[in-house]
Amino acid sequence: MLTDDHDPLKGKMLRVLDQDANVNEDLVPSIDDDTLKRAFYTMVLSRVADEKAVAMQRQGRLGAYPPNKGQEAASLGPAMAMDEGDWFVWSFRELAGLLWRGLPLDRYFLGWMGNEEGNRYDERLRITPPSIPVASQYAYAVGLAYASRYRGESAVTFAFTGDGGTSEGDFHESLNAAGVFRLPMVFIVQNNQWAISVPRSRQTASATLAQKAVAYGIRGIQVDGNDILAMYAASKEAAEVARSGGGPTLIEAYTYRLGDHTTSDDARRYRLEAEAKEWEARDPITRTMKYLYSRGLLDDDEASDLWDEAGKAVEDAVARAEAFPRPSLEDVFKYTYEDMPPCLEEQLDELRGTEGRP
Amino acid sequence: MMMNMVQAINSALAVEMEADGSVVVLGEDVGAVGGVFRATDGLMKRFGSERVIDTPLAESLIAGMATGMAMAGLRPVAEIQFMGFSYLALNMIISHTARMRNRSRGTYTVPMVMRMPYGAGVKALEHHSESTESMFVQIPGIKVVVPSTPREAKGLLISSIRDPDPVIFLEPTRSYRLFKEEVEEGAFTIPLGEARTVREGDDVTVVCWGAMMPLTMEAVDAAEGEGISCDVIDLRTLSPMDPDAVIRSVRRTGRVVIVQEAPMTCGLAAEIIARINKKAFLSLEAPPERVTAPDITVPLPQGENHYYISPDRIYHAIRRTASF
Ligand SMILES: Cc1ncc(C[n+]2csc(CCOP(=O)(O)OP(=O)(O)O)c2C)c(N)n1
Numbered sequence: 001m002l003t004d005d006h007d008p009l010k011g012k013m014l015r016v017l018d019q020d021a022n023v024n025e026d027l028v029p030s031i032d033d034d035t036l037k038r039a040f041y042t043m044v045l046s047r048v049a050d051e052k053a054v055a056m057q058r059q060g061r062l063g064a065y066p067p068n069k070g071q072e073a074a075s076l077g078p079a080m081a082m083d084e085g086d087w088f089v090w091s092f093r094e095l096a097g098l099l100w101r102g103l104p105l106d107r108y109f110l111g112w113m114g115n116e117e118g119n120r121y122d123e124r125l126r127i128t129p130p131s132i133p134v135a136s137q138y139a140y141a142v143g144l145a146y147a148s149r150y151r152g153e154s155a156v157t158f159a160f161t162g163d164g165g166t167s168e169g170d171f172h173e174s175l176n177a178a179g180v181f182r183l184p185m186v187f188i189v190q191n192n193q194w195a196i197s198v199p200r201s202r203q204t205a206s207a208t209l210a211q212k213a214v215a216y217g218i219r220g221i222q223v224d225g226n227d228i229l230a231m232y233a234a235s236k237e238a239a240e241v242a243r244s245g246g247g248p249t250l251i252e253a254y255t256y257r258l259g260d261h262t263t264s265d266d267a268r269r270y271r272l273e274a275e276a277k278e279w280e281a282r283d284p285i286t287r288t289m290k291y292l293y294s295r296g297l298l299d300d301d302e303a304s305d306l307w308d309e310a311g312k313a314v315e316d317a318v319a320r321a322e323a324f325p326r327p328s329l330e331d332v333f334k335y336t337y338e339d340m341p342p343c344l345e346e347q348l349d350e351l352r353g354t355e356g357r358p
Numbered sequence: 359m360m361m362n363m364v365q366a367i368n369s370a371l372a373v374e375m376e377a378d379g380s381v382v383v384l385g386e387d388v389g390a391v392g393g394v395f396r397a398t399d400g401l402m403k404r405f406g407s408e409r410v411i412d413t414p415l416a417e418s419l420i421a422g423m424a425t426g427m428a429m430a431g432l433r434p435v436a437e438i439q440f441m442g443f444s445y446l447a448l449n450m451i452i453s454h455t456a457r458m459r460n461r462s463r464g465t466y467t468v469p470m471v472m473r474m475p476y477g478a479g480v481k482a483l484e485h486h487s488e489s490t491e492s493m494f495v496q497i498p499g500i501k502v503v504v505p506s507t508p509r510e511a512k513g514l515l516i517s518s519i520r521d522p523d524p525v526i527f528l529e530p531t532r533s534y535r536l537f538k539e540e541v542e543e544g545a546f547t548i549p550l551g552e553a554r555t556v557r558e559g560d561d562v563t564v565v566c567w568g569a570m571m572p573l574t575m576e577a578v579d580a581a582e583g584e585g586i587s588c589d590v591i592d593l594r595t596l597s598p599m600d601p602d603a604v605i606r607s608v609r610r611t612g613r614v615v616i617v618q619e620a621p622m623t624c625g626l627a628a629e630i631i632a633r634i635n636k637k638a639f640l641s642l643e644a645p646p647e648r649v650t651a652p653d654i655t656v657p658l659p660q661g662e663n664h665y666y667i668s669p670d671r672i673y674h675a676i677r678r679t680a681s682f
Contacts, residue, residue: 136450140454147432343598343601
């Protein structure tokens with residue numbers, strides 16, 4: 001078991017693929033070539049979409065936005081380990097994983113452009129809407145997992161938060177309960193070293209975040225979050241354990257937020273640019289690309305085609321999102337309750353009469 | 359069958375669990391001991407510990423877990439041991455339970471119930487006498503229901519469990535074992551969103567809910583002894599509020615007293631008066647009166663009598679209004 005061989009209390013982090021694309025052959029998970037290339041493309045698509053979103057925010061076409069740059073592998077690996085019917089409970093920085101899972105990119109843009117329609121996607125995807133109150137999504141993830149098992153499904157619930165999230169009460173309450181109920185869950189903490197301006201060292205005195213699992217009586221493992229093979233391998237093992245009744249696993253994805261916290265933030269105010277530079281050299285996309293090159297699965301021409309393809313897909317998605325109608329007055333009322341109560345009908349009627357000037 | 363309110367709630371849970379496998383119960387001590395007030399007594403034995411779930415002691419988790427279960431198609435009934443501890447679950451209720459439908463444009467809905475005992479007048483420890491229903495009424499997307507009698511509790515709870523939206527179900531601790539009444543043994547529903555006329559009368563409209571109902575009836579009996587006839591309305595669904603019954607009554611009587619256990623400022627009584635002013639202004643013969651707690655912390659038992667609304671206070675308010 002990877003979790004046995006990488007005890008966080010002994011400071012052991014799982015890495016399969018290093019920066020120079022050297023591979024630990026003993027640990028390489030079996031992934032077919034097409035899937036690997038698709039994974040690479042998904043990271044590229046995520047990166048292009050992410051940079052587009054930031055640019056659009058600067059142009060006033062999109063609201064405050066939390067960039068994913070540098071963290072693509074950390075959400076993609078778990079997504080690749082998911083089966084149909086599994087729950088994807090995201091926070092707000094999991095774009096690559098969402099794309100792998102089938103989240104329509106136009107909806108993603110639409111959501112950050114400020115339209116709840118962006119969160120309407122096929123319920124069969126089992127992707128919950130984004131959750132902004134940090135770590136709170138862990139609590140409903142526990143309920144989703146409990147319900148899956150109660151109904152005899154074999155679904156696993158994957159739930160994401162950040163390093164800052166591990167300080168929240170909901171993080172503790174949820175891991176604790178998932179341990180008690182031995183729920184089929186995989187908790188992923190994207191430790192990107194910063195919670196806005198607060199460094200990881202200010203969140204906890206624990207040497208790793210993964211070791212928090214020990215106190216909840218569940219498995220925990222620290223993984224190189226920029227290593228797609230390691231993230232996939234750890235997630236796959238955790239999912240198998242969960243599916244076979246072995247209970248939850250906490251995966252700490254050790255990564256880095258290359259961008260600002262959000263488009264409203266300026267990371268230069270609190271961290272050294274040298275640090276970011278160092279992490280740029282560990283970019284998960286470059287690393288995966290080198291690996292594909294070394295395996296003869298990709299060359300310069302094909303790589304550049306993939307970036308072009310991603311660029312087109314993003315432009316298409318943005319065009320669709322921007323063509324989407326704005327919410328009507330009825331729309332903003334309609335989803336409060338299943339049936340609109342008379343007092344809301346009345347408030348709606350009153351507003352109808354006052355929109356616009358005579 | 360004659361039941362007190364706790365028995366009626368227990369019966370509602372049992373018949374719904376019997377009829378629908380997606381109904382589950384969760385909370386602190388709901389299993390083996392049957393809840394600290396015994397509202398879930400016997401359910402674990404009957405339906406098993408997978409369906410009657412003793413959770414860890416964590417209110418935010420309970421609210422979140424119920425929310426997730428409901429999103430996945432179950433109909434969870436969560437118990438918060440006392441309203442004073444629901445504050446630990448408020449973020450979950452406000453941020454997710456209440457908003458999931460709107461946030462996901464109806465992809466996910468949260469048909470859950472969160473039951474909790476509320477209210478003072480029971481000589482309890484600090485934090486066990488809260489009546490902060492207005493806080494919940496301020497949250498769009500949830501419903502707030504307060505029963506006043508055993509039969510009402512059963513019918514309203516069954517409706518709440520079957521409702522497609524999240525319901526905060528506030529149970530008046532003081533009325534749990536106050537009296538028994540005839541309650542049907544099987545399932546029956548009382549619609550949410552409709553107030554109930556408890557007694558018809560012509561002179562003064564009196565509005566109340568939950569634990570204030572029996573106290574109000576004492577005051578009304580006294581007033582009627584003096585020839586003041588009261589139209590008594592039990593609001594029972596506090597949100598979304600349907601004030602039509604109150605408006606209709608006030609149009610007829612021109613006088614109204616609202617009895618609210620909670621502190622005065624920004625309480626529900628203020629909201630009801632605002633709606634009366636808008637819709638029955640020209641029918642008013644006297645300024646609308648409210649009988650409320652003062653804006654202070656609920657005193658511990660030795661001082662509670664200064665705080666808790668007495669039938670006398672209600673009686674005087676009715677007389678003042680009638681003779682204005
Ligand atoms: C409960 C809560 N408190 C504060 C915030 C404001 N806030 C948004 S993101 C963030 C930092 C989150 O850090 P982390 O969990 O490490 O995730 P990251 O943003 O780095 O992905 C804060 C403080 C919030 N959204 N929710």
